[in-house]
Amino acid sequence: MTDRNENTKDLVRRQFGANAANYATSIVHAKGASLDRLVSLMAPEPGWDLLDIATAAGHTAFAFAPHVATVVASDLVDEMLEVARTQAAERGHDNVSFERADAEALPFGDGSFDAVTCRIAPHHFNTPERFVAEVARVLRPGGRFGLVDNMVNDEAERFVNDWERKRDPSHVKALSVERWTALVEQAGLSMVAAETLAKRMRFQDWVENMSVPPDVRIELLAELKDAPEAAATYLRPEFGPTGAQSSTAFHLTEGVLVAQKPTG
Numbered sequence: 001m002t003d004r005n006e007n008t009k010d011l012v013r014r015q016f017g018a019n020a021a022n023y024a025t026s027i028v029h030a031k032g033a034s035l036d037r038l039v040s041l042m043a044p045e046p047g048w049d050l051l052d053i054a055t056a057a058g059h060t061a062f063a064f065a066p067h068v069a070t071v072v073a074s075d076l077v078d079e080m081l082e083v084a085r086t087q088a089a090e091r092g093h094d095n096v097s098f099e100r101a102d103a104e105a106l107p108f109g110d111g112s113f114d115a116v117t118c119r120i121a122p123h124h125f126n127t128p129e130r131f132v133a134e135v136a137r138v139l140r141p142g143g144r145f146g147l148v149d150n151m152v153n154d155e156a157e158r159f160v161n162d163w164e165r166k167r168d169p170s171h172v173k174a175l176s177v178e179r180w181t182a183l184v185e186q187a188g189l190s191m192v193a194a195e196t197l198a199k200r201m202r203f204q205d206w207v208e209n210m211s212v213p214p215d216v217r218i219e220l221l222a223e224l225k226d227a228p229e230a231a232a233t234y235l236r237p238e239f240g241p242t243g244a245q246s247s248t249a250f251h252l253t254e255g256v257l258v259a260q261k262p263t264g
Contacts, residue, residue, distance in 0.1 A: 035059060037195065038119065038146050041195070047114070049068070049113050049115075050068045050070065050114065051106075051112070052118070053118040053135070054074070054118055055080070055084055055098075057080065057087055058083070059119075060117050060118075060119045061088075065096050068095075069095065071095060071097070072099055072108075073088075075101070076100065085098055103134065104127055104130040104131050106135075112138045115143055118135075123171055124170050126172055132186075136187040136189055139189075143260070143261045144259070144260050145189060147184075147258075148257075150174045151177050151196060151255040152175070153176060153234060155233075156235070157174070160235070163220065167212055167220060180255065184259045189261055191257065196253050197254045197256060199254050200249055200251055201250055204245050207245070221245055224248070225239065
């Protein structure tokens with residue numbers, strides 16, 4: 001691992017460790033449209049062993065748990081795993097286990113899983129190509145990989161990523177659907193499905209999830225109001241009658257991608 005990788009992972013541990021409880025109740029994580037769509041496109045089978053990477057509060061793991069044999073919910077952040085364990089116990093998901101794991105260096109053997117999922121997390125990974133290679137390694141022949149993440153087009157990329165990083169210093173980079181497709185194919189997987197969904201974000205929830213300081217919230221709102229044309233077209237901000245934080249919203253684009261490992 002490079003120093004940059006280690007620094008990013010430390011930021012992830014600090015940011016999400018301090019805000020782990022927020023993700024148990026975050027609507028976009030717990031009930032976003034991409035979650036149901038991912039389950040549908042993955043078409044899980046009762047005999048599957050599934051790995052969920054960067055599980056956070058466990059929402060993706062729990063969505064798949066009733067449809068498969070076992071789920072390993074993994075995360076880099078211990079506090080997130082504790083939240084997920086509590087949630088699993090409360091919901092009665094007794095086929096879900098928990099492992100501390102680095103998405104770019106998974107502690108599992110080759111061909112350990114029939115399916116791997118990762119939702120709304122890869123924009124925190126410094127080396128997404130390494131992450132996808134690890135996914136391909138731990139998948140069994142014929143296994144499926146389901147990825148959901150915020151996607152950004154080339155024109156809006158710089159503004160959106162810089163803006164996200166100001167809210168959350170552990171944010172690395174949101175990629176395009178085309179870039180993710182290329183990484184998946186380079187890892188030897190074949191794309192099965194690729195869709196995009198609009199995701200409406202309430203500005204106040206967005207900053208509160210990461211406990212953003214008041215002065216930074218003001219800066220983020222001002223930057224959204226002054227966003228360049230390409231970024232404004234992508235984000236489609238809504239400012240309400242007063243333009244206050246509480247009445248502001250914007251839109252992100254989520255990609256829902258499913259790939260498969262060859263059987264031969």
